[in-house]
Amino acid sequence: MILNKIEELEKKAKYIRNQVLDMCCKAGTGHVNSAFSCTEILVALYYADILRYNPQNPDWEERDRFILSKGQASVILYPILADLGFFSEDELNRFNQSDGIFGVHLQHDVPGAEITSGSLGHGFGIATGLALAAKMNMQSHLIFALLGDGECYEGSIWEAAMFASHNRLNNMIAIVDRNHLCVTDFTENIVELEPFAEKWRTFGWRVVTINGHSFEAILGALSGFRSRKFAQPLMIIADTVKGKGINFLCDAPLWHGLAPAGQQAIDAKNELNKDME
Amino acid sequence: MNNISQRDAFLNKLYGIAKVDRNIVLVSADMGAPALDKIRRDLSSQYVGVGIAEQQAIVLASGLALGGKKVFAYAIAPFITLRCYEQIRIDLAGMNIPVTLVGVGAGFSYEDSGPTHHAVEDLSIMRILPNLRVHTITDSVMAAAFAELSCKAHYPNYVRLDRETLPTIYSEGDDFSSGMARLRDGKELCIVATGNMVHRALDVADELAKHSVDVGVLDVYTLPINDTVFLNTIDNAQKIVTLEEQTLRGGFGSSIIEVLSDNNRFVPIKRFGLDFKTAYCYKYGGRKNIQLLYGLDTQSITNAILDWVK
Known part of the structure; x- marks a missing residue:
């Protein structure tokens, strides 16, 4: 499914946010605001002719590998995979249920998912291994990894960052969902991550900073991404808002990992559709 | 080799x-x-x-x-x-x-x-x-x-x-798929050991033989243990001793106890290894000296087994 127009992508983002909200409210769990900060990023990757994939053959050898390193945001990936036909949309109704195939964190045996992810600082390093294997095997597919900014407190992220730039893994594109928020507080209040872009540049990455909710900006950052004009791996720091789309979820630390319930769920649904129209 | x-x-x-x-x-x-x-x-x-x-x-x-x-x-x-x-x-x-x-x-x-x-x-x-x-x-x-x-x-x-160059026990072409090997037969007592301690077990068995204790030696090199093979291999050993250069809590000997217990085989068992409280060793003077400090030398183990079986 390829959407060529920005309006179509925005409409799809609205649809996916609704799916996430329905799924999480019904289950009474799920990281809604972590999903909403990276909605445009995933919609761009899956619907704007960026990622190569085959829903009929999830293990297609030539597919690009999308590694969701911030595994708590799996609730954004599952509705997209269902929408694309990797598995039945009925599965979204069985989220976290006894007869379902997935729970809150990403698991490797869900069709279309590459790894199990939930503890942070793992997926990004696995992506470096996939990228190196692709180079060794002379394969042309690309490796994409989506990280959370809070995930970048993990030392293993920087071990992998050094390795990727040293080994010129320019078949690797990483995106940090820079929503500025962890579980309890803003990153700059906990331990400063800034100057964040500079840190990545110092670690040998080519860095682009964008508005992570703008499809024009995301697609602009990925322009010509298959040509591998640069030797370094690419890091896109996507400036985002945690909970984007629902005001009372936005930038609200204590909503991490929660789904709205009762009247708040109704309010969230109304606001999401009102604001997005 | x-x-x-x-x-x-x-x-x-x-x-x-x-x-x-x-x-x-x-x-x-x-x-x-x-x-x-x-x-x-x-x-x-x-x-x-x-x-x-x-x-x-x-x-x-x-x-x-x-x-x-x-x-x-x-x-x-x-x-x-x-x-x-x-x-x-x-x-x-x-x-x-x-x-x-x-x-x-x-x-x-x-x-x-x-x-x-x-x-x-x-x-x-x-x-x-x-x-x-x-x-x-x-x-x-x-x-x-x-x-x-x-x-x-x-x-x-x-x-x-193991970092130490140890004597060769096995021969090229031996089959290691079962995860264990009986190195010596003996009905009265079976010493089950792993790694470096397998060599110690053979020495201890030699010493115990001098005291007319009929000792078998089993090398278990793969965990988890194949229960069926293990139970068949220890046969009807009346007592079991385990040897390891590990903390005893949750270690090799524990894994042997688990297999026996899970299979309703209640054999008296004595474990030799590192005491939980003193397992972090700040002593030097060579490996044999460290093993001596932990009672993992041939004589200490032999004496302890003799006290136990007699």
């Missing part, structure tokens, strides 16, 4: 296999050894250095394996296990990715280096991970065999190599 270390036997064998199977990749966390240098020099495209970064070694190995490579990750035993345990748990065991971890320095192998370099809890924590198998190597013949067996594994492996 006398007078060759387990490390060199393993790496030399791997070198020979990797020369033919170019899909094999060795990930090293800044380790040096002549046998390793040969791989780095002659098979440079199959050698990947990550620096002193064991977490990266594991996740990189996971990704390489998912990308179709047969991967070995090599470092000092405590560092390739405890330092990166969550990566092993989630990425290797959790997804059942067939990577072989190679840890040099089982037990007190690095006798001169203090507790940072001793591997005295690694067996305990690694053996509890689903999907993963732990192989504690007894001699250089077994080391070479496990380099080959690991290439065919469809599950994660952890190979524990």
